[in-house]
Structures are given as structure tokens and as C-alpha cells.
Amino acid sequence: MAEMQQNLDIAQIEQEILRCSSLGELESLRIKYFGKKGLITQKFAELKDLDPNKKKEIAKELNLFKSSFEENFSIKKEKLENIELQQVLLNEKIDPSLFYATNERSLGHPINYTKDRIIEYFRNLNFDLCVGPLIEDDFHNFQALNLPEYHPARDMQDTFYFKDFKLLRTHTSPVQIRTMLAQKPPIKMICPGATFRRDYDLTHTPMFHQIEGLVVDEIGKVNFTHLKFILEDFLKYLFGDIKVRFRASFFPFTEPSAEVDISCHFCNGEGCRVCSHTGWLEVLGCGVVDSRVFEAVGYSNVSGYAFGMGIERLAMLTCQISDLRSFFETDLGVLEQF
Ligand SMILES: [Zn+2]
Incomplete structure (x- = not known):
């Protein structure tokens, strides 16, 4: 017991x-x-x-x-x-109010991400960040940029007009005009923002984004060589180890003007579908500011250069997206990939 x-x-x-x-x-x-x-x-x-x-x-x-x-x-x-x-x-708690949760840190929307990267480059070189209105008038959007009424170059842009002759800006260039009208040189600025044209297909949407840059200083202080140097450096910052070439072109607001290509980073210049088998990708336009633009804003004895690029185009090339419209369709399945 x-x-x-x-x-x-x-x-x-x-x-x-x-x-x-x-x-x-x-x-x-x-x-x-x-x-x-x-x-x-x-x-x-x-x-x-x-x-x-x-x-x-x-x-x-x-x-x-x-x-x-x-x-x-x-x-x-x-x-x-x-x-x-x-x-x-x-x-295992599920918060139904949470729209999208992931442990991976997102880079954000490809357009914002690309825009921020571009801004960061130029801000590091002390470019001022300028903005302007989306609804513009004929003077700031066309006339001051050497695009007088009936100028054939206006046909290059299909414009959304309002009844009172106001319009949705077709490029960010009017911000350059507004900045020059408001400030004395020297000017060193970039202006990112939304722009509008009547276009809709694989590579065009009615609303798209541009970033333009403008540098103005006393005559002789800035020239095409400076422009060439800064754009080559910028494109290597954005795309890595690529070749850059300048092709003579025409814009009403610059003379001389050039379009800038980079060697296709998808095929290393061998030729592929993205570069239409040329080995080159067109990425931006630039030039020395036309004297008539300076006359329109009352500047004299100055020289300057300007450049402009489409953010969607650069985002498509850096994020490898083939249909531009997918940027604006808020499809999380597509956006998650970035
Ligand atoms: Zn290619």
C-alpha cells in the first residue's frame, strides 16, 4: 500500500x-x-x-x-x-480593409519610380524643380516656344482645346517659359509633369508624363558640349553601360537640335524587336535654345540648352513593359511585378 x-x-x-x-x-x-x-x-x-x-x-x-x-x-x-x-x-488574421499587403518592399508605380530617379540625378546637380499649370494658354504652350499660329510644327501635336482657347498643355515646355518670365538668368531647372495629346495606341496614351530641363546663362557660358556631356552621363546613370549617340533633328524651340539614342540594352546593339532591329533606342530630344524663345521672354545676351524626355518611354525601357496602356489600367497583377 x-x-x-x-x-x-x-x-x-x-x-x-x-x-x-x-x-x-x-x-x-x-x-x-x-x-x-x-x-x-x-x-x-x-x-x-x-x-x-x-x-x-x-x-x-x-x-x-x-x-x-x-x-x-x-x-x-x-x-x-x-x-x-x-x-x-x-x-492568420486577415484585415479586409488592407488593399494589398506584402513582405516585399515595393518600388512604387513604374512611372513614379522612374520619375523620382530622373529627378534625383538632376537635383544632385543643383537643378531647381519647377512646376506649372496643366491648363495653359496659346502663348505659353505654343507662341513663346517659336510655334506661331499656323506654324506647320503645330500639326505634330494633337491638342485638347477648351471653348475659351485654353488648352491642356501638350508638353512641359510652358513651365520653362513661365520660369524665364518670372526669373532672371542664370536658370538651371527641370520640370516634370503630366501632358496631354489626342493619341491612344500601344505607345501613346492621351495623358503621359514628361521631364524637361533648361539651362540658361550669360552668352558663351553654356553650349552644346555641356549638353552632350550631361546627357551622356545621365543616360549611363539610368541605363548602365550603354553607348549614346546624337542625331541631328528639328524642334521649333531649339537650334541646333538633336535626338539622342542609346544602344539597345535588350540585345546589346545586335538588333531585336524592341529596337526594331536597329540596335538603337530613341530616348530623348535636346538642343541649344533658339534665340526667338529668349526674345519671347525678354532675355538678351544669354545662351542655353534644353532637353526633354517621356517618362513612360523611359519606364517602359527600364522596366521592360511592352504596352504603355498597362501603366494606367491599375491592374495589381501587372503593377506587382515591379
Ligand atoms: Zn535591341
Whole structure:
């Protein structure tokens, strides 16, 4: 009997149950006492060999122990199940108000990301960041940029007009005009922003973004060589190890004018679908500011250069996107890829 009491200490088993900190530990304890080879299971099995009086006494004790165990076990089990459930609920919590959650840090929308990278480059060279209105008048959008009425170059741009002859700006160049009208030279500025033209296909959307730059200083202080140097450096910053070439071109507001190509980084200049098998990608336009633009804003004895680029075009080339319209369709499946 002394042996029995030692093994069946009800207070001790209560403590053992209390100390369990997981359902796994609790189950191990159950197996220890009531498993197939458990201590109590064995003692029940041994009952058959005892004489009837002893058998009755020990059976009573075993049953007392068993019911005490079962009671404590089920209370503890319920507690642990609750704790584990709370843990699961906490870990698997879904916040339906959360539009999109990921552990990966997003670079943002490809257009904003590309725009920010471009701005960062020029801000590091102390270019001022300038903005202007989206709704413009004919003077700032066309006339002051050497695009007088009936100038054939106006056909290059399909313009959204309002009834009162105001218009949605077709480029960010009017910001350059507004800045020159408001400030004396020297000027060193970039102007990013939305622009509008009546176009809609694989490579055109009615709203798109440009960044233009303008540098003006005393005559002789800035020239085409400066422009060439800064744009080559900028394009290498944006695209890495590429070749840059300048092609003579025409813009009404610059003379001379050039279009700038980079060697195709998709095929290393070998020729592919993206570069129309030429090995070159057109990325921006630039030139020395036409004297008639300076006349329009009342500047004299100055020289300057300007450049402009489409942000969508650069984002398509850096993020490898083939359809421009996917930028504006808010398809998370597409945008997530960046
Ligand atoms: Zn190519």
C-alpha cells in the first residue's frame, strides 16, 4: 500500500498537469499514465492477480486517481486549446480593409519610380524643380516656344482645346517659359509633369508624363558640349553601360537640335524587336535654345540648352513593359511585378 500511495500522489499529478505548457506535453503526460504501457494502465492490469479484498481497495484508489486525473486533464486541455486557437487567429488574421499587403518592399508605380530617379540625378546637380499649370494658354504652350499660329510644327501635336482657347498643355515646355518670365538668368531647372495629346495606341496614351530641363546663362557660358556631356552621363546613370549617340533633328524651340539614342540594352546593339532591329533606342530630344524663345521672354545676351524626355518611354525601357496602356489600367497583377 505504501508503494501504491507513492506512485499515485493525486497532488503531484495535479502539479504535473498544471506545468504543461502545450497540448503536446499534456498528451505525453496522458500516455505516461494511461497509455497502453502507462503506469496506471499497468496497475489496472495487475489487479487480477491480487486477492479480492486488496483488489477492491486498490481498484478504488486507482479509480479515484483516474477521475482526478481526467478532471484536471480536461480543464487544462480546454485552456491550452484556447491559447493555441488565439495564437492561430492572431497569426492568420486577415484585415479586409488592407488593399494589398506584402513582405516585399515595393518600388512604387513604374512611372513614379522612374520619375523620382530622373529627378534625383538632376537635383544632385543643383537643378531647381519647377512646376506649372496643366491648363495653359496659346502663348505659353505654343507662341513663346517659336510655334506661331499656323506654324506647320503645330500639326505634330494633337491638342485638347477648351471653348475659351485654353488648352491642356501638350508638353512641359510652358513651365520653362513661365520660369524665364518670372526669373532672371542664370536658370538651371527641370520640370516634370503630366501632358496631354489626342493619341491612344500601344505607345501613346492621351495623358503621359514628361521631364524637361533648361539651362540658361550669360552668352558663351553654356553650349552644346555641356549638353552632350550631361546627357551622356545621365543616360549611363539610368541605363548602365550603354553607348549614346546624337542625331541631328528639328524642334521649333531649339537650334541646333538633336535626338539622342542609346544602344539597345535588350540585345546589346545586335538588333531585336524592341529596337526594331536597329540596335538603337530613341530616348530623348535636346538642343541649344533658339534665340526667338529668349526674345519671347525678354532675355538678351544669354545662351542655353534644353532637353526633354517621356517618362513612360523611359519606364517602359527600364522596366521592360511592352504596352504603355498597362501603366494606367491599375491592374495589381501587372503593377506587382515591379
Ligand atoms: Zn535591341
